[in-house]
Amino acid sequence: MKIFEQIYSTVTHLENLSLTRQRQEVNVDSENRVTIGEQHYINFSSNDYLGLAQDPRIKEWYKTNIDKYGCSGSSSQLICGYTSAHRQLEQAIADFFGREDALLFSSGYLANLSIASSIIDNKTFVFQDKKCHASLIDAARLSDGKLVRYRHNDMTHLSSLLKKYKPEKSILMTDGIFSMDGDKAKLKELIEISRQYESLLLVDDAHGIATIGDTGGGLLQQQSCSQQDIPLLTGTFGKAFGMSGAFVAGDKRLINVMQQQSRSYIYTTALPPATAATLIQVIALVKESKKLREQLITNIATFKQGLNKETGSDTHIQPIIIGNNEKTITAGKQLMDKGLFTVCIRPPTVEKNSSRIRISLSAAHTALQLKKLTDSLNQVIN
Ligand SMILES: Cc1ncc(COP(=O)(O)O)c(C=O)c1O
Known part of the structure; x- marks a missing residue:
């Protein structure tokens, strides 16, 4: 029926623009990781900024x-x-x-x-x-x-x-x-x-x-x-x-x-x-969680010191703006290959030509996890 074709075509349009959204079926653990199938990834996409979701x-x-x-x-x-x-x-x-x-x-x-x-x-x-x-x-x-x-x-x-x-x-x-x-x-x-x-x-x-x-x-x-x-x-x-x-x-x-x-x-x-x-x-x-907030500040500073790029943010939300949709998806995949879960954000969530990897930092991230993140980002994004 025509009505179905009209409705389905909205997704075809998104596909042509590399704008379809993909859900990932993940399992989250208390080590700041997500598991997809058998594979573990360090999670830098969660808004659980103090690590309380697993407390x-x-x-x-x-x-x-x-x-x-x-x-x-x-x-x-x-x-x-x-x-x-x-x-x-x-x-x-x-x-x-x-x-x-x-x-x-x-x-x-x-x-x-x-x-x-x-x-x-x-x-x-x-x-x-x-x-x-x-x-x-x-x-x-x-x-x-x-x-x-x-x-x-x-x-x-x-x-x-x-x-x-x-x-x-x-x-x-x-x-x-x-x-x-x-x-x-x-x-x-x-x-x-x-x-x-x-x-x-x-x-x-x-x-x-x-x-x-x-x-x-x-x-x-x-x-x-x-x-x-x-x-x-x-x-x-x-x-x-x-x-x-x-x-x-x-x-x-x-x-x-x-x-x-x-x-x-x-x-x-x-x-x-x-x-x-x-x-x-x-x-x-x-x-009472002042220590967690202080740890978050330390983690933000560690991230910013390790990254060879200015993000324009001094908070726990760090945008790595790439611009082009396909290039952002490619960067996201390369980061996945390195064991990092860093989701791509594209229009209409952000403005046209400002697609990005949105990094969420948490007080629960370890120094080692942050180092792996900045080393990988420095390789993938230049
Ligand atoms: C600024 C802002 N307001 C509101 C919301 C929505 O909150 P909730 O996820 O509880 O619906 C979000 C979450 O995505 C947000 O980022």
């Missing part, structure tokens, strides 16, 4: 909580899926990030999407950095608002767009640490601009929370930004916290608006209570 203490807490609460959230939080574990977790998040309140979501994607139906209406202009994560872009796209994107970290461009559109109602959105480039948003300047134009500032600090800041409070803690400065903070527990689930945190009234209106909050099954209860314990652990 034996967390595994034990999770098992105990499953025994206590069962396995499922069972219904939406507004029906009967909201337990005392969820409330305590909301409070723990609010305390941890210095905010009045927080709302829980099953994933960071859903947390960001929640803005679409709660905060943005047809009078709202949404200003976003061009390198914002897809979930923020989708929040704007699925809303009734107008999306305007400014050049990456270009505050002059942002100001000129705000001047041009003179929005009566606007929201400004950015990643904290950018997920594919590893550089940081210019929070102080964004705060100033958001005040000048009375725009609501939202920061998604998915990659900053737990990894940076004195107690792991992320980029906002590192740069001393309060709830007054940045009214909405979103984050996921699927990365450095080694778990899953996510949150939006802010003042009580904003959080209440979201609870009333967010479709990705209302129409989905709650985070399992066992996950919520474990996350309370994990937040306490993260606060």
